[in-house]
Structures are given as C-alpha cells and as structure tokens.
Amino acid sequence: MIYAKKLIGKTHFDRIFYSNSGAEANEGAIKLAVKYTGKSEIISTVDSFHGRTVMTLAATGHEHYHEPFKCILPKGFINVPYNDIDAIKEAVTENTAAIIVEPVQGEGGVNIPDKDYLKQIEELCHEKDIVFIVDEVQTGFGRCGTLFAHELFDVKPDIMTMAKGIGGGVPMGGILATEKIASAFVPGDHGTTFGGGPLVCAAANAVLDVFDEDNILDNVNEVGEYFVSELKKLDKDIIAEVRGVGLMVGIELTKPGGEYVDKLREAGFLINCTAGNVLRLVPPLTITKQDIDEFVKALDESL
Numbered sequence: 001m002i003y004a005k006k007l008i009g010k011t012h013f014d015r016i017f018y019s020n021s022g023a024e025a026n027e028g029a030i031k032l033a034v035k036y037t038g039k040s041e042i043i044s045t046v047d048s049f050h051g052r053t054v055m056t057l058a059a060t061g062h063e064h065y066h067e068p069f070k071c072i073l074p075k076g077f078i079n080v081p082y083n084d085i086d087a088i089k090e091a092v093t094e095n096t097a098a099i100i101v102e103p104v105q106g107e108g109g110v111n112i113p114d115k116d117y118l119k120q121i122e123e124l125c126h127e128k129d130i131v132f133i134v135d136e137v138q139t140g141f142g143r144c145g146t147l148f149a150h151e152l153f154d155v156k157p158d159i160m161t162m163a164k165g166i167g168g169g170v171p172m173g174g175i176l177a178t179e180k181i182a183s184a185f186v187p188g189d190h191g192t193t194f195g196g197g198p199l200v201c202a203a204a205n206a207v208l209d210v211f212d213e214d215n216i217l218d219n220v221n222e223v224g225e226y227f228v229s230e231l232k233k234l235d236k237d238i239i240a241e242v243r244g245v246g247l248m249v250g251i252e253l254t255k256p257g258g259e260y261v262d263k264l265r266e267a268g269f270l271i272n273c274t275a276g277n278v279l280r281l282v283p284p285l286t287i288t289k290q291d292i293d294e295f296v297k298a299l300d301e302s303l
Helices: 002-008 022-037 054-059 063-069 085-091 117-128 149-153 198-213 216-231 258-266 289-302
Strands: 015-019 041-045 077-080 096-101 131-135 159-162 173-177 239-245 248-253 272-274 278-281
Touching (some): 002 198, 022 041, 022 131, 022 159, 041 054, 054 063, 077 085, 198 216, 216 239
Parallel strands (some): 041 077, 096 131
Antiparallel strands (some): 159 173
C-alpha cells in the first residue's frame, strides 16, 4: 500500500495492479480495455514489441515473431505504421477497444515519434471513446529523462504498463489506470499469484527513493545528451543516424549490426542489435561521462 500510494502520487493515475513482467502487464491492460469497452479490436504499431504471451505477441508488430505461432494468435489485432496518425484513424472502427503504443519504440530501433503524435492519439481516443494505453515497460522509470516517457509528450493515457526498471533488477511489473477505466475490473476478472509481494514492493519502493535522493533524472538528461553528441562524432560512412532520448540511444548503421554486438562484448560492453542494423544502447541510469568515453572509444575501434 505504501508503494502504491507513492507511485500513484507521481502520476495522474488512480489504481495499480501488480504483475511479474511486462508481458503480463500488457496482457492485463488489454483485458481491462476490452472489459471496459465491450469491444474486441486492438490497434498497435508496426515494429512495436509488447511481449511474448499469445495475446501480447498478437499486439507486437513484428511479423517474424508471429510466424511460428500464427495458428494460435487471436484475431482482432491490427498493426499500423508507427508515427502515422492517419494510419491509426483509418484503422479505427466501431469495434475498436484500445490503441496501444510505446512512447519511444525500443525493439523497433529506438524510433522517436513526432512531438504531437501521442497527443493526436489521445485526442482521437477521447473523441471515439477508445482506451489509450501506453507501454512504458522499456521507457519508464527514468529511461528517457522523465519518470515516464509519455510526460515528454504532454499526454495523460488511460492505462500505462510498466516493468523492467521498476524493481531495480527484481522481477516486477504493473498496470496503472484511471479510476474510470480500472473500475471495469471486479474480483475474479484478473489475478496474479506472485504479483505485488512484499519483497518486490520493497525493492520498487527503494528504487523510487533513490530517484528522489540521488537526482537520477538529472544525470540521465545530462549524460544522455553527452552520449549522443559523442556518438555523432564517429565514422559517418558506417553510421547512418544516431538518435536518442535520455539514456535510450539507437545507432543506425549502414550495414547489419550483429557483429558489433559480439565485438563490444569482447571489449567488455553489453549492447544489442534491433531492427537488423540498429545498435540499441540502454545503459544503467547511473552511468558517468567517463564510462561513456570508454564505450565510445571501444565502439570506434570496433567500427
């Protein structure tokens, strides 16, 4: 209860439901939207990632994740291009229950939308009585320089999902919702065996304390800006674009990036490659400029 009050006090939401992971949180959010509206269609975006359960896999906009499981994927999920409000408007029908979107796409290659994209989705959802869900599993808890990334776009979604950074390494997830939407769930509609146990809540509570006491967001913004500026100084023949917000950074290469994941691991740095040619960098929020200098030097040598 202490943690719930503390976290809700930092947002515009009224209720919280704990889970064990981001996929579970997104699964619960979709169920809540369907229960609230009585409708069955969910709009998500191409190159999104919302989880690997059957329902969240259907919401995920990556065809290669779908392929082995097409025979069991539920109907009613519509994928449209990211950062394209017209595509969303065209996809909306009288049976649309929710639109789910990442404020910044992670698995899709650190794709940052136009400033008004989320606001336009919010306005559309209000107009059509559609539930607006933001998936902050990767972008939440300071990753993008604010506690939650949707704050950067001045929107107030109906539901937000979270996980990853919430427990500082302890497995935990959750759904936040406004009272209007949350009230659709009654006992028995949704549940969890281990979600919200005292251990994980104590860890999550400590994480919020550290944010307040150690000025984590200030570091994310200062060091994140430095990180992008240093990366932009590297070889332009191999690097097509560097994009980032806070400490969520993508380096789009002009060639496949898998080999650089291996090279940098040998040099002592763990990164990954998304969308085939984008090196995704999501370092600890406490990273220093010295750490970044060491990484940029190793990356430069590997390139």
